[in-house]
Amino acid sequence: MGRRGNLLGLAVLSYLSGRPMHPYELSRTMRDNDDARSIKFSHGSLYMVFGQLAKAGLIVEQETTREGQRPERTVYSLTDAGRAELREWMRELVADPGHEYPRFVAALSLIGALHPDEVIELLNERLRRLSAQRTEIRTLIDDTVAAGTHPLFLVEEDYRLALLEADQAFTTRFIERIDNDWGRQWAAFHHDMEERQA
DSSP, X not given: OTTTOOHHHHHHHHHHHHSOXXXXXXXXXXXXXXXXXXXXXXXXXXXXXXHHHHHTTSEEEEEEEOOTTSOOEEEEEEOHHHHHHHHHHHHHHHHOOOOOOXXXXXXXXXXXXXOXXXXXXXXXXXXXXXXXXXXXXXXHHHHHHHTTOOGGGGXXXXXXXXXXHHHHHHHHHHHXXXXXXXXXXXXXXXXXXXXXXX
């Protein structure tokens, strides 16, 4: 299963550590918990991951049931190997910052392709969108805690909020640098490029 590459597998192991479930029930639980904000999944991909985890010996079929006219449902439970894998995988994800490839980092590495005036315009639009996202997450956290949920169960939203704040601070600094000293040299570079291509 692309060893520890698919976070949906981690979610399945984590939910099954609580109690045995069939894929449809687990899918519904993930939707109810709004897990799609953190882990990309679809009904089809979830069934595929169940198959991969079973093949790897991390989960096992516990029973197959049928209710009325509904199709058969196979309930899966976690094996001891699955419980150990869940623990090790979680330990690795929490402790190791790992290298990721965010889209914005890719754009920044190639940002010289755009004229600085356009970049400033786009960065200001980014700031507006970041602000809207921060407001949305702050409201989600406040409303959910006010409804009685312990903040521990919203810690991923707290992390998202911190990332958005860092992104806003970086974007603001980047705009200031372009305005103060980088912009003239950058614009001259673009002018020279256009002249060479003419």
